[in-house]
Amino acid sequence: MRDNGQPDDPMIVEFNLAGSPMMILTAGPHHKLTPAASISVLTEDQKETDQLWDALTGNGGEAGHCGWVVDRFGVSWQIVPKRMPDLLASDDPGIVQRVSKAMMQMGKIDIAALDAAANEPAHG
Structure with missing residues (x-):
């Protein structure tokens, strides 16, 4: 052995x-496995995000914040819908700020909620 x-x-x-x-x-x-080494996966849409998230958190996986999850083997993953980096790359700093704030409140990323945050009217 x-x-x-x-x-x-x-x-x-x-x-x-x-x-x-x-x-x-x-x-x-x-x-030992640590979150310092992780796998980041870009997903096409909410359906793919949900499927991958459910597969990784099932059977002993652990949901984290901001799209992070640790699978049952202790491997860290970040499940990122392609829409998120698109919104975070906006030329409008207000959109970036609102989307970032919304993302920080999430476990699994919710694309509709990110879009809603991006489209909120500016305050001021």
Whole structure:
């Protein structure tokens, strides 16, 4: 048996995630997962966001804030609908501020709520 698992456990697993090649290496108990290394996934719409969020939080995963989630294995993910970075890249600082404020109140990102925040009338 290796010090990193059971005798038949794979040392390296390679797979594709949303068309991107990934590789996982079993590096032994002295290497711990932390949120410093995470996987960010851009989703097309709310349906895809919801499906991925539910899959990652299910079976022991843990929902976080601002689109962050930790799966049941301890891997940190950020699930980001493509609409969010588009809104945050606005030339209008008011939109950026309102969308940022709305996002900071969310766990799973809600695209309709971000759009509503972006479209709020300016105060002043």
